[in-house]
Amino acid sequence: xxxxxxxxxxxxxxxxxxxxxxxxxxxxxxxxxxxxxxxxxxxxxxxxxxxxxxxxxxxxxxxxxxxxxxxxxxxxxxxxxxxxxxxxxxxxxxxxxxxxxxxxxxxxxxxxxxxxxxxxxxxxxxxxxxxxxxxxxxxxxxxxxxxxxxxxxxxxxxxxxxxxxxxxxxxxxxxxxxxxxxxxxxxxxxxxxxxxxxxxxxxxxxxxxxxxxxxxxxxxxxxxxxxxxxxxxxxxxxxxxxxxxxxxxxxxxxxxxxxxxxxxxxxxxxxxxxxxxxxxxxxxxxxxxxxxxxxxxxxxxxxxxxxxxxxxxxxxxxxxxxxxxxxxxxxxxxxxxxxxxxxxxxxxxxxxxxxxxxxxxxxxxxxxxxxxxxxxxxxxxxxxxxxxxxxxxxxxxxxxxxxxxxxxxxxxxxxxxxxxxxxxxxxxxxxxxxxxxxxxxxxxxxxxxxxxxxxxxxxxxxxxxxxxxxxxxxxxxxxxxxxxxxxxxxxxxxxx
Amino acid sequence: xxxxxxxxxxxxxxxxxxxxxxxxxxxxxxxxxxxxxxxxxxxxxxxxxxxxxxxxxxxxxxxxxxxxxxxxxxxxxxxxxxxxxxxxxxxxxxxxxxxxxxxxxxxxxxxxxxxxxxxxxxxxxxxxxxxxxxxxxxxxxxxxxxxxxxxxxxxxxxxxxxxxxxxxxxxxxxxxxxxxxxxxxxxxxxxxxxxxxxxxxxxxxxxxxxxxxxxxxxxxxxxxxxxxxxxxxxxxxxxxxxxxxxxxxxxxxxxxxxxxxxxxxxxxxxxxxxxxxxxxxxxxxxxxxxxxxxxxxxxxxxxxxxxxxxxxxxxxxxxxxxxxxxxxxxxxxxxxxxxxxxxxxxxxxxxxxxxxxxxxxxxxxxxxxxxxxxxxxxxxxxxxxxxxxxxxxxxxxxxxxxxxxxxxxxxxxxxxxxxxxxxxxxxxxxxxxxxxxxxxxxxxxxxxxxxxxxxxxxxxxxxxxxxxxxxxxxxxxxxxxxxxxxxx
Numbered sequence: 001x002x003x004x005x006x007x008x009x010x011x012x013x014x015x016x017x018x019x020x021x022x023x024x025x026x027x028x029x030x031x032x033x034x035x036x037x038x039x040x041x042x043x044x045x046x047x048x049x050x051x052x053x054x055x056x057x058x059x060x061x062x063x064x065x066x067x068x069x070x071x072x073x074x075x076x077x078x079x080x081x082x083x084x085x086x087x088x089x090x091x092x093x094x095x096x097x098x099x100x101x102x103x104x105x106x107x108x109x110x111x112x113x114x115x116x117x118x119x120x121x122x123x124x125x126x127x128x129x130x131x132x133x134x135x136x137x138x139x140x141x142x143x144x145x146x147x148x149x150x151x152x153x154x155x156x157x158x159x160x161x162x163x164x165x166x167x168x169x170x171x172x173x174x175x176x177x178x179x180x181x182x183x184x185x186x187x188x189x190x191x192x193x194x195x196x197x198x199x200x201x202x203x204x205x206x207x208x209x210x211x212x213x214x215x216x217x218x219x220x221x222x223x224x225x226x227x228x229x230x231x232x233x234x235x236x237x238x239x240x241x242x243x244x245x246x247x248x249x250x251x252x253x254x255x256x257x258x259x260x261x262x263x264x265x266x267x268x269x270x271x272x273x274x275x276x277x278x279x280x281x282x283x284x285x286x287x288x289x290x291x292x293x294x295x296x297x298x299x300x301x302x303x304x305x306x307x308x309x310x311x312x313x314x315x316x317x318x319x320x321x322x323x324x325x326x327x328x329x330x331x332x333x334x335x336x337x338x339x340x341x342x343x344x345x346x347x348x349x350x351x352x353x354x355x356x357x358x359x360x361x362x363x364x365x366x367x368x369x370x371x372x373x374x375x376x377x378x379x380x381x382x383x384x385x386x387x388x389x390x391x392x393x394x395x396x397x398x399x400x401x402x403x404x405x406x407x408x409x410x411x412x413x414x415x416x417x418x419x420x421x422x423x424x425x426x427x428x429x430x431x432x433x434x435x436x437x438x439x440x441x442x443x444x445x446x447x448x449x450x451x452x453x454x455x456x457x458x459x460x461x462x463x464x465x466x467x468x469x470x471x472x473x474x475x476x477x478x479x480x481x482x483x484x485x486x487x488x489x490x491x492x493x494x495x496x
Numbered sequence: 497x498x499x500x501x502x503x504x505x506x507x508x509x510x511x512x513x514x515x516x517x518x519x520x521x522x523x524x525x526x527x528x529x530x531x532x533x534x535x536x537x538x539x540x541x542x543x544x545x546x547x548x549x550x551x552x553x554x555x556x557x558x559x560x561x562x563x564x565x566x567x568x569x570x571x572x573x574x575x576x577x578x579x580x581x582x583x584x585x586x587x588x589x590x591x592x593x594x595x596x597x598x599x600x601x602x603x604x605x606x607x608x609x610x611x612x613x614x615x616x617x618x619x620x621x622x623x624x625x626x627x628x629x630x631x632x633x634x635x636x637x638x639x640x641x642x643x644x645x646x647x648x649x650x651x652x653x654x655x656x657x658x659x660x661x662x663x664x665x666x667x668x669x670x671x672x673x674x675x676x677x678x679x680x681x682x683x684x685x686x687x688x689x690x691x692x693x694x695x696x697x698x699x700x701x702x703x704x705x706x707x708x709x710x711x712x713x714x715x716x717x718x719x720x721x722x723x724x725x726x727x728x729x730x731x732x733x734x735x736x737x738x739x740x741x742x743x744x745x746x747x748x749x750x751x752x753x754x755x756x757x758x759x760x761x762x763x764x765x766x767x768x769x770x771x772x773x774x775x776x777x778x779x780x781x782x783x784x785x786x787x788x789x790x791x792x793x794x795x796x797x798x799x800x801x802x803x804x805x806x807x808x809x810x811x812x813x814x815x816x817x818x819x820x821x822x823x824x825x826x827x828x829x830x831x832x833x834x835x836x837x838x839x840x841x842x843x844x845x846x847x848x849x850x851x852x853x854x855x856x857x858x859x860x861x862x863x864x865x866x867x868x869x870x871x872x873x874x875x876x877x878x879x880x881x882x883x884x885x886x887x888x889x890x891x892x893x894x895x896x897x898x899x900x901x902x903x904x905x906x907x908x909x910x911x912x913x914x915x916x917x918x919x920x921x922x923x924x925x926x927x928x929x930x931x932x933x934x935x936x937x938x939x940x941x942x943x944x945x946x947x948x949x950x951x952x953x954x955x956x957x958x959x960x961x962x963x964x965x966x967x968x969x970x971x972x973x974x975x976x977x978x979x980x981x982x983x984x
Contacts, residue, residue, distance in 0.1 A: 332567070373605070392641065393634040399565075402630070405678050406568060417678065421671045428667050429660075432644070440648045440656060480565040488567065 008074035014066075014130065015077075016058035017087045021123035024051020025116040032112035041111050045102050045461075048115035052094035055126055059087035063486070069493040075194050076136050078266075080493035083130035085335055085486060086262040090129065092472075093254035093342045094122045099465025100350040101247035105357060106155050114154055118251065121147035125259045132270070133193040134183035134220075137263065141179060141227065144259075145172050148252060152244040164243025171236035172226065179223025185216030186271075195271035196495075208274040217272055217279065221286075224267070227260035229309075230286050230316040231293040238297075241309035246356060249305065250349035253312050254342035261316070265323050265334060269494045276326055283324040284416055290317030291423040298430045304352050304363045307430055308345075311389055314427060315341060318404055321416055325407035331491030333403035336483055340396025340476040344385040347469030351382045354462055365437045372438035377463060379438050381470040388473050390431040391424050396476030396483075403484075500560025502545050503574045506584065507622045509538055514614035517607055524606040528599040531610035535592035538617060542588045549581055551964045556627060556690055564631075569686040573627040579819045579965040580624045583746055586826040587624065589950065590738045591617040594731035596943045597834050601841065603650060603729070616642040616735065623743045629677045629687040632751070636673070636707075639740065640666060643732070651727040658720075658727035665720040669710030676703030680755075694755050701759035704752050705767070711744035712800045714767075715774030725793035730837025733789065737796040738830035742822045745803050749818070753810060760810065767808050768894065772901040774801030779908035783915060788836040788846040791916045792829055795872065798905060799825045805898055806887035814890025816962040821883030823961060824871070824954065828880065831868045831947045835861075838940055839920060842933035848916070853925035858935040862921050864944055871951050873913040874906055879954035886962065 012019070027047050035043050062084040069080025077083075097118065106114065121144045128140025149172065153165025187193060189212040190201040207213050225233040241249045268279050294314025301307040319341075322334035355363045355371060355378075372379030388397030401424065408416040476483055513534035517527055549557055559575025576584070595613050603609040619642065622635030640663065648659040680700050681687040695701070710717045725733045753760055778798030785791045803825070806818030838861070839854070840846045855862035874880040884906060892899035925931075936944075954960065 387641065393637045394641075398634070398637075402674075402678065403568075405675070406682055409678055409682050414675075414679065417675050421675045425664075425668050425671050428663065432660075432663060435644075436648060436656065436659075439645065440659075481563070484565050484567060 009072075011072035011079060014062065014072045014079040015127075016062070017055040017091070017126040018123040020054035020058055021051045021119045021126060024048055024054070025119035025123065028112045028116035028119065032110075032116070035112070037108055041102075041108060044112040044115040045098055048119050049095055049098045051119045052091045052098065052122060055122065056088055056091035056095070059084045059091060059126070063088065063490075067489070071132055071194070076133055077127070077130040078132035078493075079130065081490040082262065082266060082335075082493040085490040086129035086258055086338075087126045089258045089338050089342050090122055090125045090255045093251060093258070093346050094118065096343070096346040096350070096465045096469055097247050097251035097254075099461040099468075100250050100346065100353050102461035103357065103459050104155075104245060104247050104353065106245065107157060110154065114151070117147045117151050117154070120144075121151065121251070122255065125255055128259050129262055131263065132195050132266075134186060134195075135193055137267070138176070138180055138183060140259075141223075142176055144256070145176060145227075148172075148248070148256070151248045152240060154248075155245045158243075158245055160243035161245060164240045167236055167243070168240045175223050175226025175233065178219045178226070182216045182219025182221075182223060185212050185219065187216075189213035189216060195267060198271040199273055202272075202274045214275065214278065217275055218282070220267060221264070221279065221282065224260050224264045225286060228257055228264065228316045228320075229313050230320055231289040231313060232286075234290065234293060234313045234316075237313055238306045238309040241312070242303060242305045242362075246305070246349050246353035250346045250353070253308070253349060254345040257312065257316060257319075257345075258338050258342060261319050261323065261334060261338065264320075265331060266494065268323065269326070269331075269496065273495065280324050280326050280411075283320050284413065287317045287320035287324055287416070288419055290314060290320065291419060295423050295426040299426070301430070302364045302366075304365060304368065304434065305349075307365075307434075308348055308352070311427070311430070312345065314423060315389070317423065318401065318420060321408050321420055322404045324416070325404075325411040325413070326496075327407060327411055328488075328491055328496040329403070329410050330407035331494055331496060332484060332487045333400065333407045335487035335490050336403055336476075336480075337396075337400030339483060340388060340400055340473050343469040343472035343476075344388045344395070344397060347381055347466050347473065348385040348389075350462055350466050350469065351378050351385070354378055354459065354466075357459075365433060368434065368437040369441040370438070372435075378466060381466045382438060383435050384470055384473050386431040386434045390428050394477055395473050397473070399477055399480050498560065499548060499558045500575065502541065502548065503558045503576060503625050504560055506538065506541055506545065506588075506625065507574070507618050509541060510534055510614040510617040510621070514611040514618070517611040517614065522607070527606045527610050531595050531614055532592075532599055534614055535588070535595045535617065538588045539592050542585050545576065546581060546585070549576065549578075551578060559627065564628075568681070569688065570630045570681075571628050571688060572631060573688055573690070574622075574625040574631075575627050575690075576625055577966075579749065580746070582819060582823050582961050582965065583624045583742055584621055586742065586823050587617065587620045587739050589947070590735060590826060590830045591620070593830060593834065593943050593947055594735050597731040597734075597837065597940075598729070600937075600939045600943065601731075601837070605649070609646070609650060612642040612645050616646070620739055620743060624746060627689045629681050629689055629692075629751075631687075632689070633670075633674060633677050636743070636747075637670060639743065640670070643736070643740070646732045647724060647728045650729045650732070653727075654723065655727045658723040661720040662724040665710050665713075665717065669707035669717075672703040673707035676700045679703075689750070689755075692755070694757055696756070696758045698759045698762060701752060701756040701763065704747065704756075705763070708744040708747040708752060709770075711747075712741050712804065713744075713797065714804060715770055715777055715797065715801065718774070718778075718797050721797060722790060722793050725796070725833075726787070726789045730833050730840065733793075734830040734833035734837075737793065737833060738826040741796060741800055742826055745800065745807065745818070745822055748804065748807050749815070753807060760808070764808055764810075764894075768805060768891070768898055771801040771804035771808065772898055774798065775805065775905040776901060776908070779905050779912060782912040783908060785912075786847060786849065788839060788848065788851075788916065788920070789833070791848075791912055792832045792836060795909065795912060796825070796829050798909065799829070802884065802887055802902060802905065805891045805902060809887070809890040809894050811890050811893055812966070813886050813893070816965055817883050817886025817888075817890055819965045820879065820954070820958055820961045821887060824880045824883050824951065827947050827951050828868055828872045831864075831944050831951075832872065834940075834944055835865055835868065838936060842930070843926065843928040845928045847928070848919040849926075850928035851920050851926040852923040852929065853921075854929055854933070855921035856925070858933070860936040860941060864936065864941070864948060865921060866917060867948055868951075869913045869917045871948075871955075873910040877955060879951055879958050882955070882958035882962070
């Protein structure tokens with residue numbers, strides 16, 4: 001009986017990135033038992049970093065060797081440059097997040113499990129980035145989501161951490177259910193799971209106005225919207241970002257958004273080209289809603305983490321403009337922008353984490369006072385991240401926004417450019433507010449003192465991560481050409 | 497070596513200086529002297545550029561082009577025209593004077609301060625030499641970042657409100673310009689300013705005009721101006737009013753006028769009317785302003801109105817006069833702001849009601865302030881007179897009404913400048929003026945006298961600029977034919 005089941009050929013190389021991360025997680029679980037507690041933090045972090053580094057290298061090689069994309073393992077996953085590029089961004093964000101995590105004041109007893117979960121979350125994302133059927137899509141999504149649910153709640157001594165995990169679990173579960181239900185409807189309408197076969201069947205059978213299919217598409221879009229924290233599926237974002245340990249927030253904000261948006265692009269373009277008229281408008285509407293909600297709510301925040309959470313909602317809006325443009329330029333814009341965006345996002349949360357540890361309390365705008373002068377590297381880096389988020393020059397954020405608006409204009413949607421420009425203008429208030437708090441208000445005025453009373457501890461790992469994020473943020477402005485070429489090659493895996 | 501490197505090094509030298517000041521652990525004095533040296537080296541580079549520039553040749557000179565991202569045809573393209581050369585000169589001279597003033601007055605956190613000052617130099621020079629739309633926008637925005645810090649950190653008590661207002665106004669304008677840049681660049685297929693043709697779209701034109709009109713500022717978009725000029729350190733106010741406002745006027749000239757022939761003729765009347773309103777309104781406000789900086793700030797609003805009149809006359813006289821007046825006003829208002837800074841240091845206030853009688857026993861201050869003031873009110877024979885005369889003659893060809901308004905404004909300029917001079921130097925000794933207040937020190941003289949000396953040279957030889965700003969066919973057909981062809 002068993003012999004009659006034809007097992008598909010398995011391209012292990014295409015799976016190398018998730019495998020490296022799975023292995024790192026497994027080693028870390030062993031370390032949780034075999035490595036003595038005082039060494040565990042260092043060993044676990046190094047193993048996890050090696051896993052992410054391995055994934056990064058594997059993805060880079062895969063990128064180099066997968067010029068023509070093709071399905072592997074019975075077409076369950078797609079081996080192409082799009083997935084490889086997204087994996088590289090995720091792995092980069094993972095490495096930076098480890099630097100942020102390293103000195104996080106967290107109980108030592110579960111530290112190896114923390115890094116194991118971080119690696120597995122990365123594995124899930126790397127797997128999801130290559131998904132090419134509705135089943136692998138759901139599998140990858142749940143895989144990394146479950147890891148993140150636990151990561152959000154892992155620091156039991158942190159106020160709000162458990163609550164954040166629970167909130168994320170419930171709302172995220174709802175999002176996954178939507179995605180699954182949508183997938184079922186699409187399967188019901190077309191009888192296919194593979195993205196490109198769905199498109200073929202829809203075309204052959206003229207299903208493009210089929211109610212079941214369109215409903216399914218809407219639900220799939222909603223499910224991905226939850227993960228990308230786009231409005232109106234964003235409700236969990238501020239609470240979870242605020243409550244979760246800051247290194248986890250840093251990883252989530254960069255990596256989850258990356259895979260969710262890349263997957264949204266892949267699904268929409270590959271599986272539903274016949275419905276393009278519908279979903280471009282819908283995605284544009286979601287983008288506008290995200291821009292409005294994110295920017296307006298961010299204006300009134302006092303907590304920096306909440307502000308960054310709303311900023312991440314508004315950036316989901318910006319990047320969805322690129323998806324809505326539904327052209328090669330839009331794909332390029334999205335894939336380029338994800339690189340500096342991830343660096344800025346991890347970097348900004350890293351600076352917040354540093355300040356948290358220094359003051360031993362949640363960071364508000366007021367408690368940033370004087371940071372720029374006391375810690376020149378962190379201050380300068382945070383300035384660059386905020387300017388980058390605001391789309392000002394000398395950062396990759398500027399080029400990213402420029403490409404996104406250019407893509408919207410090429411699609412013929414000048415109004416979307418205007419909306420994006422208006423949203424950028426609003427966002428300046430709170431991004432520059434961070435800079436104002438750091439440099440223009442003296443700390444003495446607010447009577448802040450480090451917890452220990454002395455100078456804050458030097459955190460080499462965190463500072464290296466911040467410096468690396470700064471280098472990517474600024475470097476992506478000057479070295480646009482190689483990055484755009486990479487994004488172009490990756491986007492050419494999609495049938496634009 | 498390719499001559500284009502000269503233009504590039506005009507941008508890179510101050511930026512490199514900024515990085516050096518930030519990274520090297522220098523003592524405060526060494527930081528100031530490094531910044532000063534770099535600023536002077538920048539002036540030397542500019543003189544070299546003037547020496548190499550061929551004023552009889554048409555088209556872009558000392559240019560350099562390097563692809564930045566090729567899929568949208570964006571490139572690093574810099575170069576100089578005659579008029580950009582003069583504006584770059586204005587920039588490097590005023591920035592050197594401002595750096596010198598800061599060095600003399602002493603600023604807290606010197607490494608950050610001088611680094612930002614140098615960065616600002618590089619960004620402003622970049623605006624004047626960029627020949628690619630996106631590059632222009634990059635420098636335009638890059639200019640804002642150091643200014644934000646310089647006003648927000650080293651400014652007066654109301655600096656937070658002033659910077660907020662300044663940034664919101666300028667960014668609102670700039671982002672409209674970004675939309676215009678994208679639409680124009682994508683629809684033309686290239687972002688190159690030299691290689692692209694003209695456009696007939698009113699909306700794109702208005703996007704650019706919005707950005708320039710806010711930055712200049714043009715009436716009625718000047719709400720940010722008095723606070724920003726009052727709350728800045730004096731040398732930053734000198735840069736803002738002397739140079740940054742000229743970047744906006746340059747934008748009108750290089751982009752709005754040269755790329756949009758039809759929209760310019762459509763919107764010419766409203767722009768000229770607004771400029772004339774700003775000219776009169778600014779002059780009246782300057783006459784009523786209660787403090788030194790207020791007078792200079794509002795006179796700056798008036799002068800930018802005048803320059804805009806000259807630009808949108810779009811004929812040889814108006815354009816040449818506008819370029820000359822840009823340089824004049826840059827030097828005059830920078831000198832006045834630096835002098836105002838010196839007076840405020842002595843009297844601890846800029847309120848005209850509490851100043852007075854400072855001429856007695858302070859001959860150097862009296863001479864320099866008087867000379868600059870006389871330049872500012874465009875006494876016949878001065879460079880400002882030449883500039884204003886050319887502008888008025890130019891705009892007269894467009895409509896005699898504008899010239900009449902301009903002439904009235906020149907009378908008003910005499911009123912507010914003489915009021916300023918009299919309130920500071922003459923009358924009875926003000927309550928805020930201590931007897932011990934010193935005359936201008938040699939260092940201060942060393943900073944402002946070169947600026948005044950340049951004005952004297954220009955007074956003797958205004959043709960140095962008016963004959964050397966526009967050579968030949970730019971835009972296609974030449975400025976003269978452009979003006980004749982068309983714009984009714």
